[in-house]
Amino acid sequence: MIISKKLKLKxxxxxxxxxxxxxxxxxxxxxxxxxxxxxxxxxxxxxxxxNLASELMRNFEDNNFTVSVINASISGNTSKNGLSRVDWSxxxxxxxxxxxxxxxxxxxxxxxxxxxxxxxxxxxKFNQSNSIVILAGMQSPESMGPEYKIKFDGIYPELAAKYDxxxxxxxxxxxxxxxxxxxxxxxxxxxxxxxxxxxxxxPYILEGINRLEK
Numbered sequence: 535m536i537i538s539k540k541l542k543l544k545x546x547x548x549x550x551x552x553x554x555x556x557x558x559x560x561x562x563x564x565x566x567x568x569x570x571x572x573x574x575x576x577x578x579x580x581x582x583x584x585n586l587a588s589e590l591m592r593n594f595e596d597n598n599f600t601v602s603v604i605n606a607s608i609s610g611n612t613s614k615n616g617l618s619r620v621d622w623s624x625x626x627x628x629x630x631x632x633x634x635x636x637x638x639x640x641x642x643x644x645x646x647x648x649x650x651x652x653x654x655x656x657x658x659k660f661n662q663s664n665s666i667v668i669l670a671g672m673q674s675p676e677s678m679g680p681e682y683k684i685k686f687d688g689i690y691p692e693l694a695a696k697y698d699x700x701x702x703x704x705x706x707x708x709x710x711x712x713x714x715x716x717x718x719x720x721x722x723x724x725x726x727x728x729x730x731x732x733x734x735x736x737p738y739i740l741e742g743i744n745r746l747e748k
Contacts, residue, residue: 564602565746567739568628570616570656571635571670573609574705578722589732590739599743604628612638613652620659630742631660632735634670634705636689640678646685653689657697666742669694670705670735700745702738705731 569575569587577585587605594601606623608615616635633656639649653669660667671690674683694701706723708730709715715727723731 564600565630565743566602566604566626566628567742568604568606568623568626568631568665570620570623570631570633570660571607571705572611572616572638573607573722574637575632575634576605576607576609577728578609579717579719580725580728584725584728586728586732586735589728590735593732593736607634610638611635612642612644613649613656614639617652617655620656624659624663627663628660628665629746630666630668630739632668632670632739633657633660634672636672636686640672640674640686643678643682646682646689649686650689650693653693654696657693657699661697666700666745667697668700668702668735668738668742670702670738672706673704673710700738700741702735705735707734 567590569590575586577587582588585605586607587603590603591601604626606626608619613635616633633653635653635656636649639646657667657669669690671687671694674686676683678686690703691701693699704710706727709723709727712727713720715723715730717724
């Protein structure tokens, strides 16, 4: 029984040391979190202080982790645009990348197979750079037709399963179709919508940080 207690204390002490070293290391060198998407994450129609990057930073104010949020999202980008600039974005050496592209592909009625190929290549490049990828999904409206919706909506869970990614099923959960959370175009989140997205995304980023420890 004495040996068992000693082993438990040793394990607890070792765990505390690991947590201390991990948080200490990132206090001097912040965890780089990159938002890699289109206007939904870029902050279209909002001030710099109201965009998703700024709101996420506020979510981390009372956390033990020191983070830096890189807004690498560009309004109007399709998945093809995202693929064309991924090598350049790797220069920031992000620890965690939130990938959410495809909404503009869908609005243009592009073949979901091509969107999936582009996203697959983007994910592969970030994986090869040892970044933890969080994939945030999008959903097609019913107006695109049932066949298109099934194919498009299925892109994200399939890629998440293929690469064992941290998966946020829908970036606009509790925001899409809610007028009070959207700008006048009823497409882009307003300040309230961004706060909701940041709050929903926050636990997935924490999971990404946990994966960095392993």
